[in-house]
Amino acid sequence: MDTPRPLLLLLCVLHLTRTGVLSKHINHRNLFTQRACCKRQSHFVYIGQDISGSPVSVDVGMCRSHCGGTTRPSHEAGQQPSSKHSSMLEFIRSKKMRTRAPSPPETSGLQNQLPSCGLDQVCEPTGMRVERVLLFEGPREVEVIEECHCEIKVTQCIRVPALRTYYSETPYETVIDVGGCSRSKGSPEGFSCVPTKFDSAFVETPNKVDLIQTVTACELKESCYRVPYVEYYYEVVQHADGVKEERLKEIDVGRCLGGCSTGNRCLLRSPTDPKICHLWSETQSSSCVPQGHESHSFLNQHGQLRTILSITSCLCQS
Structure with a gap:
């Protein structure tokens, strides 16, 4: 049986309305997805000169936590110096002046300035590799960010995983969780989440075995703090019956870690909360x-x- 024409028109209108509303929600989700740009970006750092005397710069990378500004038209991005500019220097100067000029506010630009991760997340490296560079003064290890991702912010002081790839793209490539400490924002002023216990891992190389220090535990400490450091000695004990016994003696001699700064480093505090420092x-x-x-x-x-001294406390000294 044929459908009456008025009913057919009504069904078409309802279908188009639902499609339009649904497409708006889909487009909104797509725009939010496009804003999530927690990505690795290039960041070159000069580390010295190689054995030939040439400067060496390494792209250590950086994790960008915000999307960029407004998108410019494609023809402007690939624009070449026109005939009205006498040189490339003049073209760059004129382009810089156009960039400094105030531009009208755009909705898309405001959206792009929002954090790429959620309010309870942060854009951090998801993996790093250790590159060994031979410089004029000797070999040097440089940590390079491979990728970035959105990680949930941690308010407590805990040990967090930190993967490092050693001897990348070689038969000796090894991935080790060296560990690290969370960047706790709720800690009191003058305290930091720092490593207090360490372990070691072995990495095979063509010439020898490298010993990599790893973090096993973290605690909330002041900027200058003591950590355990155990050393073993042979001790001879004389018993009452005249028998001598040789046994192992364990002494925690300790180590001082952390950095210090002289005076109060806070220049501007919050008028509502003195614990918060703005500058x-x-x-x-x-x-x-x-x-x-x-x-x-x-x-x-x-x-x-024999007498061995062990550290019981640490302090900052100029």
């Missing part, structure tokens, strides 16, 4: 050195009295 000063760093110590005495294998 920090760049001050000269000082050393983190031992403050207190204790002694451990014992008889060594040769029957001589």
Whole structure:
């Protein structure tokens, strides 16, 4: 049976209306997806001169957490210096002046300035590789960002994974989780989330075995802090019956880690919350050195009295 013409027209209108509304939602989702541009971008760093004396720069990369500005027309991006410009220098100057000129606000430009990740996320490297570069003063290791992704912000001080690729694109390529500490934003002023326990991993190479230090635990500490560092010694113990016993003695001699800065580095605090600092000063760093110590005495294998000092606390010293 044929459908009446008025009913057919009504069905067509309803179909077009639903299609238009649905396409608006799909386009909105697509625009949001296009804004998510947590990507690796090139960032070259000068590291020195090679053995021939030539300068060496490495693209260590960077993770960009915001989308760019407004998109310019394609013909302007590939524009060449026209005949009215006498030289390439004049063309660049005129182009720079056009860039400095104020442009009218655009909705797309405001959208593109939004963070590429969510409010509870941050754009961070998802993997890094360690490149070994032979410079004039000797070999140097440079960490290079491979890719970036949106990572959930961590408010607690915990150990977080940190993958490093050693000897990339060689038969000895190895991926190791060296670990790291979360960048806790809720910590009190003067405290940081820092590594306190370490371990080691082995990497085979054509010439030898490299020892890579890894982080196993993190704690909230002041800028200058003490970490355990265990050393072993042979100790001879004289018993009452005249028998001598040789055993292993473990001493935590400690190490001082962290950086120091002289004076109060905060120049501008929030009027509503004094704990929040809006402007920090760049001050000269000082050393983190031992403050207190204790002694451990014992008889060594040769029957001589030996004394080992261990660090009990650390402080900043200019």
